[in-house]
Amino acid sequence: METLDIASWVVLMLGAIFCVIGGIGLHRLPDFFSRLHGAGITDTLGAGLILFGLMLQAGLTLITVKLVFILAILWLTSPTSTHAIAKAARMAGLEPKLDTSDDASEGAS
Numbered sequence: 001m002e003t004l005d006i007a008s009w010v011v012l013m014l015g016a017i018f019c020v021i022g023g024i025g026l027h028r029l030p031d032f033f034s035r036l037h038g039a040g041i042t043d044t045l046g047a048g049l050i051l052f053g054l055m056l057q058a059g060l061t062l063i064t065v066k067l068v069f070i071l072a073i074l075w076l077t078s079p080t081s082t083h084a085i086a087k088a089a090r091m092a093g094l095e096p097k098l099d100t101s102d103d104a105s106e107g108a109s
Contacts, residue, residue, distance in 0.1 A: 008056035015049030018042045031097035032089060040082035047074055 022042030029035045051071045058064045 004056055008053045010053075011049050011056065012053035015046045015051075015053060018046030018049060022046060032094060033086060033096045036082055036086055036089075040079060044075065044078045047078075 019042065022039050025038030025042060026035050029038050048071060051067050051074070055064045055067045058067065
């Protein structure tokens with residue numbers, strides 16, 4: 001295999017790992033705002049790495065230019081939409097969970 005193919009697969013796999021970590025974070029984090037934070041960060045990074053890996057696979061073609069535009073739109077819209085969703089949730093009266101201790105740690109002390 002060529003070095004470029006190996007590098008692109010490494011970047012693609014890293015992106016996939018970040019996307020899986022984001023999915024696990026959606027399931028495991030305690031409240032809405034934590035889940036939103038975890039999903040927003042890993043979504044942007046994971047999708048960005050996947051798009052970068054696809055750019056390495058495509059080479060210098062028109063496809064790469066299109067992927068760059070998709071990546072730019074993703075980098076602008078993903079954090080913005082995450083912020084807008086969090087702001088709308090706060091305005092609707094949803095408050096962040098401030099106490100992160102669980103029942104097991106309270107019984108032990």
